[in-house]
Amino acid sequence: MIKIDHEKCNSCGICGHVCPRHITEVVERNNEKVTVISTDRIDLCMGCGHCAAVCPDGAIQVEGLDSKEFKPVGELEITENQLLTMMEQRRSIRRYKNKPVPRELLNRIIDAAHRAPTGTSSRSTGIIVIDNPEILKNLSDLIYKLYESLEKALGNPIARFIVKKRAGKKKLGTLERFVMPGMRWYIRWYRENRSNEILRDCPVLMLFHSPVAEPMGETNCAISAFHGIFMAEILKMGTCFNDLIPPACNRVPEIRKLLDLPEDREVYSSLTIGYPKYKFKQVIPRKLAEVRYL
């Protein structure tokens, strides 16, 4: 998986020092320092490419990473003030202009999503982009159908018991106390053709999916989505993270089919994306619940 070009390598040892598993190491052979690959640990390689990226001599090749595609690391032009201002001004956008988003801009959002750190270093996160209004409408109808049937089920003690068994006590509590009270209105407004409070008439929906077996799949999807959110912000687009859409994508067979979602995968994050209809004028104060140094 890793190859060292000993003609180029100066045995500085940085590659092994940055490697989480110390897969490369510098040893003494015939009174000379030489970088070797640990035969005990090579199977632990996650293919993260840190060794190749940090090597000052370009002496390391990692399988699957083409060094011709490497780019030199440059000085960052973005300042901490610019970054914080962007984060302060970002708000979840729930009303969009009826204006399509060019795919080249969507691809920039995807470029950012690719850059997210990933647990287990697996590159297993997938993205489905839906920018076809007809598909968005079909998807929307199917999602509302699911929530309508869930509303009915929660009103019936036996069906509620089955939902509790499947979802668990915590999720059922979230559904009953947080999701469904608003959802009852959403369903009514959708049926009355007043508004779509789930997909929010977004021109684009981005779904982040991962293998069910991926231990960090949910977190990977969320972090990728948040990388995308910040790129969208720079591109003057608005986004809203949406937790109502993924469960429907996973549970409704017609939606799985519509998305062509492989059986071993689930959608864990979703973003509605588009040009904001309204501009926020003020940055409001915001604090986490607690920050402590120990």
Ligand SMILES: Cc1cc2nc3c(=O)[nH]c(=O)nc-3n(C[C@H](O)[C@H](O)[C@H](O)COP(=O)(O)O)c2cc1C
């Ligand atoms: C994990 C997560 C799930 C969310 N789910 C929804 C959602 O289903 N619908 C929605 O309108 N907003 C959703 N949001 C957006 C939050 O409501 C929003 O981030 C929060 O109110 C703070 O507002 P801001 O994003 O404008 O700063 C979600 C955000 C996160 C991080």
